[in-house]
Amino acid sequence: MGGACTIPNALAAAARSDHGYRFVGARGVESRKSYAEMYDSALRVAGSFAALGLRRGDLIAIIVGDPEAFLTTLFGASIAGLVPASLYPPAPTSDLPSYLEATARVLRSCTARGVVTSAALLPHVDSLKSGCPDLRVAIAADALQGPAMAAADVPPAGDIAFVQFTSGSTATPKGVVITQRNLAANITAFANGLGGTADDVAVSWLPLYHDMGLVGMALGAMYTQAEAVLLTPEAFVKRPIEWLRTISRYRGTISFAPNFAYELAVRRVKDADLADLDLSSWRIAGCGAEPIHATTLAAFADKFRVSGFRDTSFLSGYGLAEHVLAATLSPRGRGLYVERLIADDVTARRMATHANGSGAEILSVVACGAALPGHDVQIVGDGDGPLPERHIGEIVLTGPSVSPGYYNDEETTARAIRGGRLFTGDLGYLSNGELFVCGRVKDLIIVNGRKYHPQDLEWGVADLAGIRRGRVVAFGTTDHDGPDRAVVIAEPSGTVPADELTDAIRRRIVDVCGLRVDDVVLVPSGTVARTTSGKVRRAATKMRYERGDLDHAAAGPSGA
Amino acid sequence: MAASSSSDIENGVVEVLKNVSRRPIEPTPDSDLVADLGFDSLQILEVVAELEDRFDISIPLNDIPGARTVRQVVAQVAALVGGAATA
16 A cells, blocks of 8 residues: 555555444444445545535544544545544533534634534534634535545545544633644554454444544554444443443453543443353453543452453553553553552652552552553653653653644644653653653643643633632642542622522533533632732642632622 | 323432432422533433433434423423323
8 A cells, every 4th residue: 555554545455354343323223334335435425525625635624423424524534635623512411502602613713614513413513604714614424425536536645634622621622633644653553552453343432533432442443454343422321331232242352441431330330231241352441541540440340250351451551632542551461550659749749659558648540551662751840851760740752643733723732742742731650661640730620531621610700790800710629539529719709699609600610611510619809819920829729728728608798 | 001190200300310410409390400400411311311211212312412401301201201102
C-alpha cells in the first residue's frame, strides 16, 4: 500500500481480510459489516460529500451516536480528503437549547463546512446555519448514499486524520488535531504493548466521539485487522451486563473501560446472571481515561472470578486525547500494581514516600506502566526541568503521538504544547521507569469519565440574580479513593432567599454543563479569596472547604 | 394483563426513582429529575432500564433529550403501557 499508513490505506488493507465490525444494537438487534463492506459504504459517503460540493481540507463535523453511522461517516470523510471532526451528541440530561448554543460556538470556531448528524437532531442542527456563516451543509448520516466515489477520484489523504472535540460540557471546547502520522504511531505502539493480532476480538461500548472508544477500540481493531464488536454507551449504562455478555458470547479478548464502568458492573450485575457468563477469553481488561481505583477493580475481579475472569487481565494505562490515546501501558499479564504512599508527603512535600505500615493516612496509587516504545514520559518541576524518581511533578510527553495542537486555536495550543512537548496538566511520578498518576495541576472536575472545567461552572452562574459579581468558585473534591464531588461556593448579594439561590445555581449548572453539583455553599461576603488581579483563588478556597472552614450555617439570608 | 391505572404508574415511577437514587429523595410530579432529584445521565439510563423491566415496555432513546419531570416520565410510561395494550 506504500506511503504513510492513513485511515483510507488501513481500511483498504483491512478490506482484504475476513474481519469487520459487529454492531450490537438495542434489544439484541445485531448486524455485521466486514471491513470490505465498510469500505464500500465509505466510498458512497465520500461520493456524497463530493456531490454536496465539499472539498479536500473542508472540516466536516460528525454529531452521531450510532456506531455504524459514525464510523461510515468518518471513513467516508477521510477518503474524500475532508477533515472529520467529532462532537459530542446531547446527553439524556442535556438542555437542548444550551447544547445547541454550545455546538454553534464549536462549529463557528472551527469554520465547519458541513455537519453530519442523526435524522432526529437534523432539524435542530440545520437551524444553526444562520448563525454559522461557513456552514453550508447539514445532512443526516443515513442520507449519504452515494453514488460511490470512483477510485480514480479519491484525493490524496489529508495530513489530519481527525479533530476530536472534548466534551460539550465546556464553554470553550477545544478541537484536538490528530494527524495520520500521530494515529498510526500510537496504534502501532499500543497494539504492540497489548500483543494485539488479527485474531483478537475487541469488545467495546465506549462512545466513538471519545479517544478510548474511537482509537483504542474501533480504529485499533481495524488497523490490526481484528474483529470488533461494538455496543452503544446507552446499552451498557442501561444494562451493564450486556457488555460482559457480549464478551462472553463473542469470546472477546480485549476490552477497555474507565474505572466507573467496572464500578457500575459490580453494583448492577445480579449474582444470578453470573453463571451464564464465561469471561475466560478476556485477556486484556484495560482501564484508563479517569483515575483508577484499585479497590474498584479488586471488587470487580472478586465478583466475576466465578465467571472465569482473571485479575491478571487488568491492564492500566495513562493517556489523553492530545496524545491520540495512550502514553503508557502496564505490562500485560501482570495485573494491577499498587503503591501505598504517605498522603501528607504527596500533598505537602510532593514526594512519593512508601507508607510501609506507618500509622499515617495512606494514598493508594495504581501503576500505569512505562512509556510506549518510541515515546517518552518526563516529570517536570516548576521550572520545567526534569525531576528525579519519586518526586511528584507535571507529566510531560514527547514522541510521535503528540498532537500538533488545537484546531484554529494557537493561543491554547501554545499553553499546552511547546517545542513538541505536551504539558498534560496531570501530576505524577516515575519509579523504575513506570508512571504513577496522582492528581491534576489543572483544576478539572471528573465525574463518570467526563471532564468539566470549573471556569465553565463559574461563568455559567455568573449572571444569576442574587450572586455577588465574580464571587463564585467551583472545584472538584475527592476523598482519596472516591470519585470527584462538584462543589460551588458563592457569596450571595442578599436579594434572593438562600434556598432559591442554591436551587437556581444547581439548575443553571445542569443546563449549561449537564453536571449535577453535589454541594452548594453560600458564604458571607469576602470569603471567596481573590488574587490582586481579581481572579478567584480556587485552590485556597478549596483548601478551606476541605478543612471544614466554610460552613453552610454562615450563609446569608434564610429562605424561611 | 391487568391494565395499570395512572396512579399505579405514578407510584411505580416514584418507587423506581427512589430505588435508583442513592440519596433520600421525595419526588413530586413537578420534580425535575436532574435539577431537583440529582440524577446524572448514568442514573437516567438506569431509571429507563428499571421502568422497562417493571412495566414490560420499551422506552425509545432518541437523540433528543426527553422527559425531565416526574410528570413527563409518568405520561411517557402511560402512553407506552397504553400503546402496548391496544397493539
